[in-house]
Amino acid sequence: MKFTLSTLLATCALAVASLPAMADTGADLTKKNNCMNCHGVDKKIVGPAFKDIAKKYKGNADAVALLSKKVKDGGSGVWGPIPMSPNKAVSDADIKVMVEYVLAMN
Structure with missing residues (x-):
């Protein structure tokens, strides 16, 4: 079978498009x-x-769940009087990734 350059490029483009997004x-x-x-x-x-x-929650087995809820719902009082706004538009999956990132800084 003979491939032309355009056929090869189209095949490569389809292969790349089918890869999952990073x-x-x-x-x-x-x-x-x-x-x-x-x-x-x-x-x-x-x-x-x-x-x-990360330092405050080091060793807390419930930290991911606890902090994910705080990020989603907002809160105040733990770090002072200024409240953190809720982040209802952010997906639970993205919040979990962010919380795990923060906790890994320990």
């Missing part, structure tokens, strides 16, 4: 969902630094 990393998602407007990795901005969150 998932966003926790770092990507925290930027995309504006978390970095209030949280720094190493420093407090409005909310606590991610590294401080």
